[in-house]
Amino acid sequence: MSAQLIFDLVPLGAIVRFFDGTPRPPERHRKKLAAWEYRNRGGRLIRKQPERRVGNTVISASITLHTGDYGGDGVVVLRVHRTFPVDRDLTFVVTERPKLGAVRVLDRAGEDAELVYLANSRVDAETWLESHGYPDAVLDEVTADATAAGVVDWRTAA
Structure with a gap:
């Protein structure tokens, strides 16, 4: 599936993997393996930005994946996001x-x-929100329409 189909059909909060079609190099090739892993990973879909205009420049639509958190002892020091046109x-x-x-x-x-958090229930979301302080936050419940959005021609798009 293309990034455009992810943008059009997949709801925020979905786990998405991406890959470039090249075979995984052997473990002994550390630099090649690191480069391959950078192009073949996955993450949670957290943002869909529509096409926008800045002056005379058109910035194409994009999707953003949250690919990981780094830190220790329950403290996140670095959040890694990848944005794809x-x-x-x-x-x-x-x-x-x-x-x-x-x-x-x-x-x-x-x-x-x-998307800053995906909660199991509204109570969980409200509890999380109290301790994390997003003043303009919006709670959005996942409905049957959102979960079925990836069904195209009676097949799943995944």
């Missing part, structure tokens, strides 16, 4: 969709919102 030549696969009834905590309202 929708015309990127990688292949994407949805491995998991947000569960029905889960609640997405978005940092703001609107189509440019970013």
Whole structure:
């Protein structure tokens, strides 16, 4: 599936893998393996940015994946996000969709919102929000429409 289909069909909160189609190098080739792993990973879909205009420049639509957190003892020091334009030549696969009834905590309202937490329930989302302080946060429950959004022609898009 292309990045454009991810943008069009997949709901925020889904786990998405991406790959470039090249075979994995042997473990002994550490630098080649690190470069391959950079182009063949996965993460949670946290943002979909529509095409926008800045002056005379058109910035194409894009998707952003949260690929990891680094830190220790329960403290996150670094969050890693990867943004891909929708015309990127990688292949994407949805491995998991947000569960029905889960609640997405978005940092703001609107189509440019970013997922900051995916809760199992509204109570869990409200509890998390109290301790993390996003003043403009919006709670968005995952509905049957969102989980079925990836079904195209009676087949799943994943």
